[in-house]
Amino acid sequence: MPETKPSVSLAGQSLAAIAKAIEERGSAPVDQWNPTHCGDSEMKILRDGTWLHQGSPITRPAMVRLLSTVLRREEDGSHVLVTPVEKLTIEVERTAFRAIAMTMEGAGEDRRIAFELDSGDAVIAGPDHAISVIEEEDGPSPRVHVRHGLEAEIARPLYYKLAETALAEEAKGVWSDGVFFSLEP
Known part of the structure; x- marks a missing residue:
């Protein structure tokens, strides 16, 4: 059975369009x-x-x-x-997926963050897709929950962008879809 569902791409899309594509997939x-x-x-x-x-x-x-x-x-x-x-x-070996692209809309408590995964899926961080940071032997491993216990490791440049956003807001984490996520292990 071939894979027939289109991949979800964040490029040039609003969060509303991304959410719709995720739902349709x-x-x-x-x-x-x-x-x-x-x-x-x-x-x-x-x-x-x-x-x-x-x-x-x-x-x-x-x-x-x-x-x-x-x-x-x-x-x-x-x-x-x-x-x-x-x-x-x-x-x-580590996590099932990788978050390879990210887009944000809004600021502070009104922000929404979407991640594109290497599997062709995407998630919007929030109540069902928590961001966490796990301490590993080689340093912090930022992750986002995907589904059914599966996680995506957030690519280092995306993690740095999240940290930059947190620092700009003088916080130790970021908001997405009404939930605050600490960026500390």
């Missing part, structure tokens, strides 16, 4: 699918977002987008690819 109801675990997918998502199958990169972007739609994080922190009839383990 939708997501698979993987949280409702609970088939028996049937093995290992022999896939891995590297920290840089590269998807591997049996150690070789998956080079077709449409295949990666399709696989990303059936990805879920389990309560124990593991990741699986799940359909109504099968569940396969997939290894994830």
Whole structure:
């Protein structure tokens, strides 16, 4: 089954248009699918977002987008690819996705921040898509919650822009969609 949903791009779009595109793209109801675990997918998502199958990169972007739609994080922190009839383990080095572009509208408590993900999806930070900063061995890892326990690591230049915004407002974080998010680990 080919991936037929268009990717969501932030370029040149208002937050209202981005929100509409996100809604139209939708997501698979993987949280409702609970088939028996049937093995290992022999896939891995590297920290840089590269998807591997049996150690070789998956080079077709449409295949990666399709696989990303059936990805879920389990309560124990593991990741699986799940359909109504099968569940396969997939290894994830850091986070399942990367936030690769960002746009903001408004200021202070009225601000909304949208992130474009390397999977072709997008999210608007807010009550359902929290921004957090996790301390890792190599330093802070800024993230945004995507869905079903999955997170996107926010690219360093985007994180710096968020920090710059916070500093300009003399705050230790940023507002988006009515929620304040600390930028400290």
